[in-house]
Amino acid sequence: MGRVRQALGRPVVAGVVVLAVVAAGVGLYWFQPWKLWQDETVQEALPVAADTAAPPTASAPPGDASPVPSPSAPSAPSAPSAPRGPRTLAGGDLISHEHTTSGSVRLLRLADGSHVLRLEGLDTSNGPDLYVWLTDAPVKEGRAGWSVFDDGKYVSLGRLKGNRGDQNYPLPDDVDPAGFTSVSIWCDRFDVSFGAAELTRA
Known part of the structure; x- marks a missing residue:
């Protein structure tokens, strides 16, 4: 009888061990406790908007002279640039x-x-x-x-x-x-x- 009980007890112990290992693995995956000791530092610069390319200026056809502004004509005030x-x-x-x-x-x-x-x-x-x-x-x-x-x-x-x-x-x-x-x-x-x-x- 003693040998029979011992033989029956081994599968039970093995099953308990397997369940404990599975539970430990699930717990580690779920809680990920090691992250509490792992710092991740990220340093990013202050964001800025992407500059919009200025439209190309029309060039004068070859051989044409560029008009010379009249010295008496007042120049238009330039618009303040946006910050x-x-x-x-x-x-x-x-x-x-x-x-x-x-x-x-x-x-x-x-x-x-x-x-x-x-x-x-x-x-x-x-x-x-x-x-x-x-x-x-x-x-x-x-x-x-x-x-x-x-x-x-x-x-x-x-x-x-x-x-x-x-x-x-x-x-x-x-x-x-x-x-x-x-x-x-x-x-x-x-x-x-x-x-x-x-x-x-x-």
Whole structure:
């Protein structure tokens, strides 16, 4: 009887070991805890609009002399050139939610009319499925603010490029930035905010 029990016990133990290994693998894939010790720094320059090429000037046919302006004719005043740098529409400081987070955000309008969300001095934890969200949710301190950002209107600007540094996230052309009031570093896997900032209009 002792040998029979021992023989029956071996498959049970082997099954438990296999289940434990599978569970550990799934847990590692799902939580990816090693990312908490892996920093990814991304440093991007302040965005600028692409310059529009000036239309070519018509050249005089060969042999034709260029007209000489009359010395008495006043020259037309040149129009002031539009500033090429980005204009800040709104901004705010990041607060910590599920993970300690600091830095600031700026909503920029470029000279060509496009919009970019810029993270500056970002410092947060790394993690799985982190995205930058533009939302209309209020920014709340503490646990009450961890999970509010998918309750209303939001748009994902893409995966977080790095958990540290200065980064630019262009807004899609069909997104009106006036309809959004906050930014969240959002963990899509666990539906939780790592950190967020309220956008205060400039």
